[in-house]
Amino acid sequence: MAITAGSLEKYVEEYPEIQSTLPGQGLAWLEQLRQQSWVQFSTHGFPTIQEEDWRYTNVTPLIKKSFQSAVAKTVATSAPEALASYLIPDCWQVVIVDGHFSKTLSQLEGLPEDITVMALSDALTECPEKVASYLGKAVEKEGHGFIHYNTAWFSEGLFVSIAQNVKMKQPLQLIHIVSQENVATATRNIIIAEAGAEGVVIESYFGNQDQAYLTSSISEVFVAENAHLTLYKLQNEASKALHFSGIYSQQDRQSTFNYLDFSFGALIARNELHTSLGFASSCDLNGLFVAGGRQHIDNHTWIKHQQAHGSSRELFKGILDGRARGVFQGCVEVFEGAQKIDSEMHNHNLLLSDNAEIDTKPQLIIYADDVKCAHGVTVGQLEDASIFYLQSRSVSEEDARDMLTFAFANEMVDKIKVSSFKKYILALLLQKFPQGSIEQEWL
Amino acid sequence: MLSIKDLQVNVGDKPILKGISLEIKPGEVHAIMGPNGSGKSTLSHVLAGKEGYTITGGSIAIEGQDLAEMAPELRAREGLFLAFQYPVEIPGVSNIYLLKAALNAIRKHRGLSEVDALDFLTRVKEKIRLLGMDEKFLYRAVNQGFSGGEKKRNEILQMAVMEPKMCILDETDSGLDIDALQIVAAGVNSLRSENRSFLMITHYQRLLDYITPDVVHVLADGRIVKTGGPELALELEQKGYGWIGQVA
Numbered sequence: 074m075a076i077t078a079g080s081l082e083k084y085v086e087e088y089p090e091i092q093s094t095l096p097g098q099g100l101a102w103l104e105q106l107r108q109q110s111w112v113q114f115s116t117h118g119f120p121t122i123q124e125e126d127w128r129y130t131n132v133t134p135l136i137k138k139s140f141q142s143a144v145a146k147t148v149a150t151s152a153p154e155a156l157a158s159y160l161i162p163d164c165w166q167v168v169i170v171d172g173h174f175s176k177t178l179s180q181l182e183g184l185p186e187d188i189t190v191m192a193l194s195d196a197l198t199e200c201p202e203k204v205a206s207y208l209g210k211a212v213e214k215e216g217h218g219f220i221h222y223n224t225a226w227f228s229e230g231l232f233v234s235i236a237q238n239v240k241m242k243q244p245l246q247l248i249h250i251v252s253q254e255n256v257a258t259a260t261r262n263i264i265i266a267e268a269g270a271e272g273v274v275i276e277s278y279f280g281n282q283d284q285a286y287l288t289s290s291i292s293e294v295f296v297a298e299n300a301h302l303t304l305y306k307l308q309n310e311a312s313k314a315l316h317f318s319g320i321y322s323q324q325d326r327q328s329t330f331n332y333l334d335f336s337f338g339a340l341i342a343r344n345e346l347h348t349s350l351g352f353a354s355s356c357d358l359n360g361l362f363v364a365g366g367r368q369h370i371d372n373h374t375w376i377k378h379q380q381a382h383g384s385s386r387e388l389f390k391g392i393l394d395g396r397a398r399g400v401f402q403g404c405v406e407v408f409e410g411a412q413k414i415d416s417e418m419h420n421h422n423l424l425l426s427d428n429a430e431i432d433t434k435p436q437l438i439i440y441a442d443d444v445k446c447a448h449g450v451t452v453g454q455l456e457d458a459s460i461f462y463l464q465s466r467s468v469s470e471e472d473a474r475d476m477l478t479f480a481f482a483n484e485m486v487d488k489i490k491v492s493s494f495k496k497y498i499l500a501l502l503l504q505k506f507p508q509g510s511i512e513q514e515w516l
Numbered sequence: 517m518l519s520i521k522d523l524q525v526n527v528g529d530k531p532i533l534k535g536i537s538l539e540i541k542p543g544e545v546h547a548i549m550g551p552n553g554s555g556k557s558t559l560s561h562v563l564a565g566k567e568g569y570t571i572t573g574g575s576i577a578i579e580g581q582d583l584a585e586m587a588p589e590l591r592a593r594e595g596l597f598l599a600f601q602y603p604v605e606i607p608g609v610s611n612i613y614l615l616k617a618a619l620n621a622i623r624k625h626r627g628l629s630e631v632d633a634l635d636f637l638t639r640v641k642e643k644i645r646l647l648g649m650d651e652k653f654l655y656r657a658v659n660q661g662f663s664g665g666e667k668k669r670n671e672i673l674q675m676a677v678m679e680p681k682m683c684i685l686d687e688t689d690s691g692l693d694i695d696a697l698q699i700v701a702a703g704v705n706s707l708r709s710e711n712r713s714f715l716m717i718t719h720y721q722r723l724l725d726y727i728t729p730d731v732v733h734v735l736a737d738g739r740i741v742k743t744g745g746p747e748l749a750l751e752l753e754q755k756g757y758g759w760i761g762q763v764a
Contacts, residue, residue: 457567462604464588465564465597466614466674467621473589476617480608480657508617 083139085115088225091142095228096194102205103197110224119218126217129400129432130343130371135315140257140287142226143172153252159279162493164246165190171251172228172258178248187239188272193230193261204232207263211293211321215347219317223291226259233274234265235300241272244305244491251280251288251314262292266300266328273303275494278318280311280338287315288339294322296330296354303331305494309501310338312366319345326352326380333488334360334389335498336370337505347375353382360389361485363505364397364429371400376416378407381441384415390485391422392478393429404436407444414444422452423481425474475506482506517542517713518563518682522574525555525562532558534738535574540682543710547724548717549749550735551757556717557601559735560686563715564598565591578682592618593625595681599671599688606658611670614658615640615677622678643676647703665696672703683707685716689723701726721753 088111097103119136120127153170156178160166167190168178174192181190189196196204212220231247251258266272278288288310296302310316316339324330328351336342348356362370376385391399401420422431435448455477463473482502489495518540525533532555540546550556562569563576565588576583583591606614620630644651647669659667668688675683685704689697704714704727716723724732724746732749734742736757742748 456604458604459606461566461588462600462606463614465592465600466618467589467592467625467678468614468617469589469621470587472617472621476609477606480606483608 081118081136084142084222085111087142091226095226097197097201100197100201100205103208106209107225110221113216114218114221114225117218117221119222124217126373126402129398129402130341130369132315132341134341135287138255138285138287138315140255143228143251143253143256143258153250153281155279155281156248156250159248159250159277161244161246161275161277161491161497164244164275164493166246166248167192167231168248168250169229169231169260171253171256172260174229185239185242187236188241189232189234189236190245191232193227193232193263196232196263203234204263207265207293207295208261209293211295211323212291212319215319215321219289219343220291220319223259223261223289223319226257226289227261227291228259230261230263232263233272235267235270235272237267238269239267240270244273244275244494246275246277249276249278249288249290251284251286251311253286254281254284255286257287257289259289260291262290264292264302264304265295266297266302268297268325269299270297271301273305273491275305275307275491277307278310278316278338280314283312285313285315285340286311287317289317291319292321294320294330296322296324296328298325299327300325301329301331303490304333305489305491306332306334306344307498308334308336308338308342308344310342312338312340314339316342318343320347321345322348322356324348324350324354324356326354328354330354330356332356332358333485334362334372335485335501336360336362336364336372337501339370340367341369343371343373345373347377349377349379350383350385352380355384356386358385358387359485359488361392361482362389362399363392363482363502364399365394366397367395368397369400370397372402373400374403376405376418378405378411378414378416380408381410381412381414383411385417387418388485389420390481391420391431392425392482393422393431394425396426396428398430398432401431401433401450402436403434403448404438405446405448406438407441407446409440411441412443414441414446416444416446418448420450423478424452424454425478472508475508479503479506479508517544517579518715519577519580520574521576523562523571523576524573525558526570526572527558527568531572532569532738533562536735536738536740537574538733538740540713540715542681542713543708544731545708545714545716545727545729546731546733547729547749548715548733548735549719549721549752552719554735555738556719556735557686560598560601560684560717563591563596563684564588589621592678592680593622597675597678597680597683599668599675599683599685601687601690603659603667603671605660605662607660609658610655611658612640612654615654615674618674618678640677643673646676646706647673648699649673664691665693668692668696668700669703672700676703676707681712683712683714685714685718687718688716689718689720697723698726721749724749
């Protein structure tokens, strides 16, 4: 524990110096918010496995590492070599490198005036009142070490606001890149769909090959009355990266929030996905996590039906190979008086090796008496009968395994409504599960 | 085409096939009939290379090539096809994808280039009409939610596309109503040629009304106890399998 305390101290001690470099200087409300979060973080540190919500994920490696905060505002002017391979065609793009916005690498040409897309640091200068009414609001009732850390330390983020009744014509891709070894990045995204608005945002996270670093990203999502927001997330971090992400969404009446997560990278990854639903609103939350080697991917979801007549659908699928460990903790909570809720939660897992592990914990907390809530979990392996059947049709055993694994994953790919993103994900999956010369057929 | 010599097979320690010999020449259609538990399905599984069986003696060869040590996919690429008694459902893999994967694996094995997408589709659609199937089947997951008859037709469709030399039909008639049986039989008959051989494994004579075999074998307790012409099947249908024991 000595190491833990020592490294935590380092984060805490460096803060006063770092604070003066963070965006939003001179905004009293923000300074106060950051100060409170810093105090919380100084007192409690990062979450530990003693906390029920964190019992499957040990973040000690992060504390031992003592990464350097990415604070020096070095705006990347030249593109990281791999940037081109991160771009999803037919999207507007915002690029954040090492925790800082790069205007030159971003591409927002043709963005209509009624859709605001800017760096959070710019939003704090240009429309601080608007930011003040959203920042911190979706995470108000949450509160663990990573949220406190993120609120105190965030150096940048994406600010998106789709005006009332406006429909985005193409998706917006956030490209979050960490290019340096041993840095800790903290970013905060604010995504707002005003009443009746519709939009699609793709958050994507990348890093350099096998470098170690920390990504801490929090998105606060606000879906107003009758608005429809789709959020995709791709986590394809470097192999030694630590990735802690939280998506916290607030849905007003009759809104819909669709979420689809693809987690492929990082050594340790934690995805939190919490949504609070208002009257007659609905959400569809989905995820695919694929891990091998010694990877650890933890999904923590929480659907809060606060008012009546809502519906929720959730499906997370895991594919685990090697000594990888996956976690699914899914909770559906129906508040008192929230009648006529219709909810389904599923988690299906495929274990490809004897040493892979999945911990799955679906949970229902129901305080209303007229609701329909179902949940189901499966854990299985590839079936010998299926492999033999494919072999008897000329497919090699290895290809048969890849084909069946790919097929298991493909259900999630089929849920992608943006064709360029779908192709992108398919290509990534085919790298993982190649099937000889047939591959192009999927694309 | 297919040469089986004194084949002996165990499941665990238990002998199931106790010395089977069979010679099928190109273009010939053979039927193997026998009561439940006689070893019919074991024979089809061993020929296709399914795990869980130990060959303790004898040999199996296709066109002189030893099959025993060959992986199932290599047997398939060499032209052996098994139409399953219980076709497996493969969620997430579409029929058309599997057909193309199968065909291309065979072509690659023979040193041919990949099939042209358009040619392939034309070819498949031709075959699918032959089997009275809707084109929609191509885009559905392999066998998933198919009725018994649809699954069997799908097996024949795969056979038609893969164009094997040696076709083994394992209880293809089971679970088929009379209409489906006729369609399946017509599909098989259209594939008969002087270079393609068939081995039909069946419990009942019914299928043989529509696909006339050249030779009929009777399998009982792991051995072929009688071989004859198509008339042998009729005799079995009338007398049942009870008299076989006396012959053996």
